[in-house]
Amino acid sequence: MLQMYSNVYIGMVTFMLPKIERSGPIPIYQQIKDWMRHNIHEGTWPEHYQLQAEDELAAELNVNRGTLRNAIKSLTDEGLLIRIHGKGTFVAGKKVEQPLAETLITFSEGLIQQHIAYTTSVLRQEIICADEEMAAIFKVSVEEPLLCLQRVRYVEHKPIIFFTNYTPVKYFPQIELKDFAHRRLFDVMEYDYRVKISWAQRYFEACVADAQVASALDISVGDPVMYGKQITYSESNIAIEASDIWIRGDSFRLSATVLRGDALNLLNGAPEIMQSIIRI
Incomplete structure (x- = not known):
């Protein structure tokens, strides 16, 4: 069971931080991964939602940045998150998306x-x-x-x-x-x-x-x-x-x-x- 505590107001979006068990059998990165998956599946983080910068989110969670990166990489491999170099990490769309352009025009x-x-x-x-x-x-x-x-x-x-x-x-x-x-x-x-x-x-x-x-x-x-x-x-x-x-x-x-x-x-x-x- 994913445990939550404390309402957090990040990027003007309210959600719950996970209660991380630091001495339990479940790795910390796995607990963070489960928390992120929960936010995605529940719609707290909608499609194309941009996550906080890694250093900021790691500080909020009080975890090592490398631990957070492991969780993000795992969800990226699963197709739930996408990372855009120089831009950040985003919640992926529910359907397969094929980029068709390199230049933004209306x-x-x-x-x-x-x-x-x-x-x-x-x-x-x-x-x-x-x-x-x-x-x-x-x-x-x-x-x-x-x-x-x-x-x-x-x-x-x-x-x-x-x-x-x-x-x-x-x-x-x-x-x-x-x-x-x-x-x-x-x-x-x-x-x-x-x-x-x-x-x-x-x-x-x-x-x-x-x-x-x-x-x-x-x-x-x-x-x-x-x-x-x-x-x-x-x-x-x-x-x-x-x-x-x-x-x-x-x-x-x-x-x-x-x-x-x-x-x-x-x-x-x-x-x-x-x-x-x-x-x-």
């Missing part, structure tokens, strides 16, 4: 690169309170003010992409007043607020449209769509944006150039590996 930037004209309709632009999932992602308290921005991108009057962005307003004061029908969110962040966007976690999966998605994309309920989830980080590794994206299945595909072995040297900093291709 879908609107992809359209611009392909010289495809588009327009944007703003469906919702307001301040909301963070729920538990958003609080965990952004490491803020529940009810922290967030911008909720919901839009549809059109190409030749055809709705292609329906998406919702969330971002903490404490980093971007009065961002809810910006004209997002004519400006892109990342441009506002980088140019108006001088926040450097560094990297993101992004995954896609096939699903079917529910009533809200079908209405936004002018398709039927049950039609195939591509669903994407993204969490974007600043150069300080702070989560500053999360988004849910739905793309019409008849208008989008992913393509990737993949290299093997010595052929990787051919990249030489090639600017884009993944492309978003819109079929009109």
